[in-house]
Amino acid sequence: MSSTESPHLRAVPVVPPSRPSRVADGEQLRTVTLPGVELTVRSRPPARTGLPPALYVHGLGGSSQNWSALMEALAGTVDGEALDLPGFGDTPPPQDDDYSITGYARVVIRHLDASGRGPVHLVGNSMGGAIATRVAAVRPDLVRTLTLVSPALPELRPQRTALPTGLLAVPGIVSWFAKATRDWSPERRTRELLALTYGDPARVTPEAFALAVEEYERRLELPYFWDVMARSARGIVDAYTLGGQHSLWRQAERVLAPTLLVYGMRDQLVSYRMARRASAAFRDSRLLTLLESGHIAMMEDPGAVARAFRELLADTATTTGRSAPPRG
Structure with missing residues (x-):
């Protein structure tokens, strides 16, 4: 059963957030109207004209x-945009009530088709990595290269530390958790989240922690926050159970784009042991393993991810005979 068919999850209101998220210096937010959704897109003006386009998809x-640091690091290499997927960030929930990986992939494809920016260097993290894999498999014409940071691809034996996140998909768990933690302060919620996603939460500066608390407070004000989390978690679980041509691993084998795989040795949500299987599945892949990083390496060590990304683009340009992009 798909995530949109679950009788245990009520319909969520399709309303925009009343308070927008913070925009870092040099960034811009705009709204893109697509069929079924008002999509928020974050961008940073490129350092120079003529740079190839990139698109970032969060988890x-x-x-x-989540992509602000990496977008800044790559401002001299690509013309980057980052999406708020439906129900997350500043984008309201989808009007079609589809929170599946395929549903999110359709949104990414609609945006690329409407913007005419493709083919792009497509970058995804966690759930966004699964979405990006599906996009690259079904629409290879839209993807120049693929970069996956801790992609949420099916694991037969997930780590024990990942099980609580997987339980979000179980009917009733999210509402129970929301009630059980209603007395938690935003600071405690943020610390728990950072402990789960960072390899070393001590690397988060006090300023970054304060901004994370502010964003968590903003999200908790959204009437659809917990429902979207539950439905999207269900979408991931549903994607893990699909077989045949719709299997994420089968689709990974179909990806033609040169692929960079990034795994953190301290990842508590996606095991770094999956790097071997992913390297075998993606036909033209490179692997970056970061010893100190957890689940969100693009935030923890954006410099290392940016260097590997530039190497991917340089290798791809050499292979295809195109001139290499600037290394700024």
Whole structure:
């Protein structure tokens, strides 16, 4: 049963957030009207004209803000945009009530088709990595290269530390958790989240922690916050159970784009042991393993991810005979 068919999850209101997320210096937010959704897009003007386009797709519970550091690091290499997927960040829930990986992939494809920016260097993290994999498999014409940071691809034996996140998909768990933690302060919620996603939460500066608390407070004000989390988690679980041509691993084998795989050795949500299987599945892949990073390496070590990304683009340009992009 798809995530949109679950009788245990009530319909969520399709309303925009009353308070927008923070925009870092040099960034811009705009709204793109697509069939069934008002999509928020975060961008940073490129350092120079003529740079190739890139698109960043966040994971479960994330937003386009997750890419701010990497977008800044790559401002001299690509013309980057980051999406707020439907129900996350500043984008309201989808009107078609579809929170599946396929549903999110359709939104990404609609945006690329409407914007005419493709083919792009497509970058995804966690759930966004699964979405990006599906996009690259079904629409290879839209993807120049693929970069996946801790992609949420099916694991037969997930880590024990990942099980609580998986339980979000179980009917009733999210509402129970919301009630059980209603007395938690935003600071405590943020610390728990950072402990789960960062390899070393001590690397988060006090300023970054304060901004994370502010964003968590903003999200908790959204009437659809918990429902979207539950439905999207269900969408991931549903994607894990699909077989045949719709299997994410089968689709990974179909990806033609040169692929960079990034895994953190301290990832508590996606095991770094999956790097071997992913390297075998993606036919033209490179692997970056970061010893100190957890689940969101693009936030923890954006410099290392940016260097590997530039190497991917340089290798791809050499292979295809195109001139290499600038290394700024």
